Amino acid sequence: MSEQAIISTQDLKIGFHAQGAMKSAKVVAQQINVALHGGQVVCLLGPNGSGKSTLIRTLSGLHNPLGGAIKLVGKDLAQFSIRQTAREISTVLTDRLTVGNLSVYDLVSFGRSPYTGWFGSLTPKDNKIIEWAIESTAITPFIDRDVLHLSDGERQKVMIARALAQDTSAILLDEPTAHLDLPNRVEIIRLLRRLAHETQKGILLSTHELDLALKAADHLWLINMKGEVFTGTPEDLVLDGTFESVFEQDSFDFDRATGSFTLHRPTKEAIHLYGDDVAAFWTRRALEREGYIVTESNGTSLQVEVINKDGRFEWTLINENEEFSCLSVEELIQRLQEIAQVVGVD
Amino acid sequence: MRDSQKEHISEQRRTGMRPLYLGFLLGGVMIFFFLNLMLGSVDIPVGDILKILIGGQTGHLAWQKIIINIRIPRALTAILAGSALSVGGLQMQTFFRNPLAGPSVLGITSGASLGVAIVMLAAGTITSIFAIQQLSALGSWIIVGAASLGSAAVLLLILLISLKVRDNVTLLIIGLMIGNITIAMVSIWQYFSQPEQIRDYLIWTFGSLGGVPLNRLWILAIAVIVGGIIAVGMSKSLNGLLLGENYARSMGIPVSSSRIWIIVSTSLLAGSVTAFCGPIGFVGIAVPHLTRSLLGTNDHRVLIPGTLLMGAMLMLVCDIVAQVPGSSTTLPISAITSLMGSPVVIWVIIKRKNLQASFS
Numbered sequence: 001m002s003e004q005a006i007i008s009t010q011d012l013k014i015g016f017h018a019q020g021a022m023k024s025a026k027v028v029a030q031q032i033n034v035a036l037h038g039g040q041v042v043c044l045l046g047p048n049g050s051g052k053s054t055l056i057r058t059l060s061g062l063h064n065p066l067g068g069a070i071k072l073v074g075k076d077l078a079q080f081s082i083r084q085t086a087r088e089i090s091t092v093l094t095d096r097l098t099v100g101n102l103s104v105y106d107l108v109s110f111g112r113s114p115y116t117g118w119f120g121s122l123t124p125k126d127n128k129i130i131e132w133a134i135e136s137t138a139i140t141p142f143i144d145r146d147v148l149h150l151s152d153g154e155r156q157k158v159m160i161a162r163a164l165a166q167d168t169s170a171i172l173l174d175e176p177t178a179h180l181d182l183p184n185r186v187e188i189i190r191l192l193r194r195l196a197h198e199t200q201k202g203i204l205l206s207t208h209e210l211d212l213a214l215k216a217a218d219h220l221w222l223i224n225m226k227g228e229v230f231t232g233t234p235e236d237l238v239l240d241g242t243f244e245s246v247f248e249q250d251s252f253d254f255d256r257a258t259g260s261f262t263l264h265r266p267t268k269e270a271i272h273l274y275g276d277d278v279a280a281f282w283t284r285r286a287l288e289r290e291g292y293i294v295t296e297s298n299g300t301s302l303q304v305e306v307i308n309k310d311g312r313f314e315w316t317l318i319n320e321n322e323e324f325s326c327l328s329v330e331e332l333i334q335r336l337q338e339i340a341q342v343v344g345v346d
Numbered sequence: 347m348r349d350s351q352k353e354h355i356s357e358q359r360r361t362g363m364r365p366l367y368l369g370f371l372l373g374g375v376m377i378f379f380f381l382n383l384m385l386g387s388v389d390i391p392v393g394d395i396l397k398i399l400i401g402g403q404t405g406h407l408a409w410q411k412i413i414i415n416i417r418i419p420r421a422l423t424a425i426l427a428g429s430a431l432s433v434g435g436l437q438m439q440t441f442f443r444n445p446l447a448g449p450s451v452l453g454i455t456s457g458a459s460l461g462v463a464i465v466m467l468a469a470g471t472i473t474s475i476f477a478i479q480q481l482s483a484l485g486s487w488i489i490v491g492a493a494s495l496g497s498a499a500v501l502l503l504i505l506l507i508s509l510k511v512r513d514n515v516t517l518l519i520i521g522l523m524i525g526n527i528t529i530a531m532v533s534i535w536q537y538f539s540q541p542e543q544i545r546d547y548l549i550w551t552f553g554s555l556g557g558v559p560l561n562r563l564w565i566l567a568i569a570v571i572v573g574g575i576i577a578v579g580m581s582k583s584l585n586g587l588l589l590g591e592n593y594a595r596s597m598g599i600p601v602s603s604s605r606i607w608i609i610v611s612t613s614l615l616a617g618s619v620t621a622f623c624g625p626i627g628f629v630g631i632a633v634p635h636l637t638r639s640l641l642g643t644n645d646h647r648v649l650i651p652g653t654l655l656m657g658a659m660l661m662l663v664c665d666i667v668a669q670v671p672g673s674s675t676t677l678p679i680s681a682i683t684s685l686m687g688s689p690v691v692i693w694v695i696i697k698r699k700n701l702q703a704s705f706s
Contacts, residue, residue, distance in 0.1 A: 102645070103643070111597065
């Protein structure tokens, strides 16, 4: 990461200026020292209301900072005109699109605004870049469709194509995967990764998809509710506990072992689970949902062994001296509930 | 080879049938302009009209006077008023991102009325609007200035409120209320005025395309042309604003200055027409929707010329209807435009079903 950062901040303070009923400025986050480099996908994570959108809007020049400095390709962002900024940073916002009677091609072509003349006429070079943006985002099948008749996933890709047509060094996206189903979320993230690596653009996106971000991001920026910003490689932030602390909340636990959040607090005893890998993985989830602590170490009174018998799974539940054979996870859980009831009666 | 073919495809995609439609509209404007000249209480043969148009002499001096002093100014006023109100309405719809925005709905026309009322009713018994208009070019400028200032004041007020209120429907309701306030102020003014002044004002509110004499037409023409040129210059900004202010700014559109130019342009267009012709409703709302449906685009580089031609053509049609061909009566033009425009607005609402989710 020796090359110059596309966007970098020095002690940036973001928030809202005092205005109207608000007597004093509302600081959302401060002491922000971050850098976005070319070819990188950076995910911005933080709880609701932590200021992710404000940071993205401030970095893209749509919102004035309260203090500190933002450097765009080495120069102060404040010295850029709107048009010059638009040649370096493009955005995909959460603002709803309410326009109809506009073809996808026309919408993507608006991305050329920072380069076209007063009337917005497109040169052959502009058209070539638009075609490239359309091909890169794989939206060619519906370039003639009215933007009003796009699905959420398609619309997001079109907005990314428009940002690409803007031919900027960085693309900042505010929750591009919100409202999308899982396949579409994955597709958008994949697309952004590919674009970052192929075009050497710096891509920053805010998201609520923690597991997706952990898998996809080259770099993470974390904001907590106190407005503190932490940066680093996802794995480092997980291992040093920063990731957990940012999302610290009651009834919400991050499991470092799996890199995911657990919905369920253990309330019951430990079970030693072993056997077929795939079946054990899914059995573990069921047991955890039931409140058991699943361990891989011996010495618990309850044990479950799962074996693969020619593609059919079989579970053996061992409770001290008793043994039960089960043919499904459902049956296994029923058995466990029966045992718990007996213990409860005692 | 492949590259040039691709460019050709994209070129075709961008333009499509639009030049053809624009050609049709231009043809329509010319046809109805001529029809407009033919119709009137005096029957003048087509051949003689053509002769007069190309500057020739006909036997009847009266015919020549009717065509040159009455019918041509009237038809030209219709063209100017129709295109100005429509382009003004289009800009308001894009600017407020609201399908029902237009000079008349957002109180801009009533702002112009207030301006004119203040000039007419405050000027005392000696002057009336027609006296002022007949008096001199300067008098016309006073009325145009007052109407433009009145409409600009209302637009600015709405703009200030729009900074606080992000919701379009709320803003529209506020615009309607401001319109009501200005109308109320005019009523109070009328209450303390002489009957003759009120009568003059009332006649002005009926709207008329015939009140602009040829030697005064250039004032309206200049105001409309300047407003129109600004609007064309705003095409790119308006396109950006279709996606909302944030996106527009992020694509390098200077939103703050565009905002001012759009207001200046709309005030000039709606204000000057209202000053000369009175408040003419619904053209500003209906024509942009019709043009979008015809051209199938929201690209203002095409939409502004299209709206301009469509507005001119429909105003000529409305004027022909208002003159009730075959009779010597002339109906108030604002009544005709409302009668023809309101169904269009209803059609838009029914067709769109969900107004919030889709405009334009």
